[in-house]
Amino acid sequence: MFITFEGLDFCGKSTQVKLLSDFLEKQNKKVNLIREPGGTLISEKIREILLDKKNSGMFEDCELLLFASARAQLVREVILPKLKNNEYVISDRFHDSSFAYQGFGRGIPVQFINDLMKFVISEAVPDITFFIDIPLEVISERKKAIAALELDRIENTKGDFYKKVREGYLYLADTEKRFVTIDGTKSISEIHEIIQNKVLSI
Ligand code: TYD
Numbered sequence: 061m062f063i064t065f066e067g068l069d070f071c072g073k074s075t076q077v078k079l080l081s082d083f084l085e086k087q088n089k090k091v092n093l094i095r096e097p098g099g100t101l102i103s104e105k106i107r108e109i110l111l112d113k114k115n116s117g118m119f120e121d122c123e124l125l126l127f128a129s130a131r132a133q134l135v136r137e138v139i140l141p142k143l144k145n146n147e148y149v150i151s152d153r154f155h156d157s158s159f160a161y162q163g164f165g166r167g168i169p170v171q172f173i174n175d176l177m178k179f180v181i182s183e184a185v186p187d188i189t190f191f192i193d194i195p196l197e198v199i200s201e202r203k204k205a206i207a208a209l210e211l212d213r214i215e216n217t218k219g220d221f222y223k224k225v226r227e228g229y230l231y232l233a234d235t236e237k238r239f240v241t242i243d244g245t246k247s248i249s250e251i252h253e254i255i256q257n258k259v260l261s262i
Contacts, residue, residue: 062143062184063259064154066229067192068222069215070202071244072251076192077152079252080259084148092142096130096153100137103130111212118213120166124173127158132180139184155181156189156232161214164228165221186238188262190255191229194244196222 063080065073074095081093097107109115110126131154142149155177163170199222203215233239240258242251 061188061259061262062139062149062151062186064151064156064186064189065192066153066156066160066189066232067244068194068196068199068226068229070199070206071192071194072248073190073192074152075248076190076251076255077150079248080255081150083252083256084150084259090145090147092138092147092149094134094138094149094151096134096151096157097127098130099134099151102133102137106130106133111214113213113216115213120162120168123166124158124162124168124176127162128176128180131155131158135181135184140182143184151186154186154189156191156229156236159232160225160228164231165217165225167224170228188240188258189232189236189238190258191233191239191241192244192251193226193229193233193241196226198245 065077067073077093077095081091084091096103097110098104106126106129110118110123110130139149139151158177159170159173162168163173203211208216233241242254244251246254
């Protein structure tokens with residue numbers, strides 16, 4: 061089974077990814093945990109370029125294609141072989157992030173992103189995608205608590221970027237059957253229980 065997690069930065073998804081992975085491992089399932097961008101030697105190198113604050117001059121189109129390159133390698137090197145082997149793959153972000161961040165957030169035509177992503181992900185279509193949704197005010201609060209120095213290039217984007225990214229996710233939640241939207245203001249254990257029950261029900 062291929063499970064992906066999506067949401068705005070600071071929504072708490074990485075905590076939930078770890079909790080689900082631990083839960084499945086306790087049930088003796090073979091689980092592969094990956095994060096995007098990254099997850100292979102080549103993709104991690106691309107991640108460094110993408111998140112490096114020194115690269116503030118990066119154009120949106122370059123950004124999209126770098127995310128796509130990192131993902132193309134990850135799909136072919138890790139995700140497809142593991143799925144063929146009947147193992148679980150859990151990814152902290154996947155192609156929906158490109159739709160929401162580069163499409164709605166940066167304004168690149170979403171039809172083009174959809175076509176590009178079809179090519180990039182090939183047969184690796186997630187079975188289920190958990191979207192952890194939190195209000196923008198909560199994000200601002202959490203962001204304020206982190207020293208500006210520690211924010212990466214994308215987290216440093218100003219203006220109504222996150223508002224647009226969230227609209228992208230809400231659009232996907234409305235149109236994609238595999239999407240499960242979870243209220244990210246619930247407690248960590250409540251959210252974990254919802255996710256755990258959903259995975260067990262499939
Ligand atoms: P990361 O530190 O992994 O953030 P998080 O823990 O919130 O996932 O950084 C990834 C950043 O890259 C994050 O701001 C979201 C962004 N991103 C995109 O813009 N497009 C993409 O396709 C992906 C995978 C990530």
